[in-house]
Amino acid sequence: MKVKHILFKSIAVFIFTAMLFACDGNLDEVKQMNNELSGPQxxxxxxxxxxxxxxxxxxxxxxxxxxxxxxxxxxxxxxxxxxxxxxxxxxxxxxxxxxxxxxxxxxxxxxxxxxxxxxxxxxxxxxxxxxxxxxxxxxxxxxxxxxxxxxxxxxxxxxxxxxxxxxxxxxxxxxxxxxxxxxxx
Structure with a gap:
């Protein structure tokens, strides 16, 4: 049971870390899109x-x-x-x-x-x-x-x-x- 609990925590930390890196990449894309919108339509x-x-x-x-x-x-x-x-x-x-x-x-x-x-x-x-x-x-x-x-x-x-x-x-x-x-x- 304790091994199962540690495994779930490890998977949750891994998924959370992956999401943070994925959001960081998307954040750069959003910033780039915002820069493009400040120019001519x-x-x-x-x-x-x-x-x-x-x-x-x-x-x-x-x-x-x-x-x-x-x-x-x-x-x-x-x-x-x-x-x-x-x-x-x-x-x-x-x-x-x-x-x-x-x-x-x-x-x-x-x-x-x-x-x-x-x-x-x-x-x-x-x-x-x-x-x-x-x-x-x-x-x-x-x-x-x-x-x-x-x-x-x-x-x-x-x-x-x-x-x-x-x-x-x-x-x-x-x-x-x-x-x-x-x-x-």
């Missing part, structure tokens, strides 16, 4: 995304790489190698935005464009800045960085910061200088 390469409404193309987004962090508390999508977006109007003309880097904050609809930001409008006006924010839900653009606008007629405007609606019908510049051409007709 997905990575997309050579993205060419079309946004349509009622069968008509409204926008076309192109980028060499997109990182999707939808798994974060404050979700966002990052374009670390740059982005080019074409926005099509009803008359099939387009406005284009290009930047070296972009990040879209999903909860706020704020898009942060950085590095060689360039907007080319359908009428060939060109805006350049190093950073530009676009509030997609409000349709509003703004920056506190220096900018340059070249108009189709050759007029140039350099400024320190601005805010405008996305059609540039309303444009508020903090300070600016430039050359303007006025039609005297």
């Amino acid at each position: 997905s990575t997309t390469k050579d993205i060419n995304l079309f946004y349509t409404d009622s069968g008509k193309v409204q926008a076309n987004l192109k980028s060499p790489k997109m990182l999707d962090f939808s798994n974060e508390t404050f979700p966002y999508r990052e374009f670390p190698i740059g982005v080019e977006v074409d926005f099509f109007k009803k008359d099939s003309t387009k406005n284009t935005i290009i930047s070296d880097y972009a990040i879209i904050y999903t909860l706020t609809d704020i898009i942060d464009l950085r590095g060689n930001v360039k907007i080319v409008t359908a009428d060939s006006a060109v805006l350049n800045s190093q950073q530009l924010y676009w509030d997609e839900s409000e349709g509003w653009l703004f920056t506190d960085q220096p900018y340059t606008i070249q108009m189709p007629n050759g007029a140039v405007n350099d400024g320190e910061s601005f805010d405008a609606n996305q059609n540039f019908d309303t444009f508020n510049s903090r300070t600016n200088t430039g050359i303007q051409y006025i039609d005297e007709k």
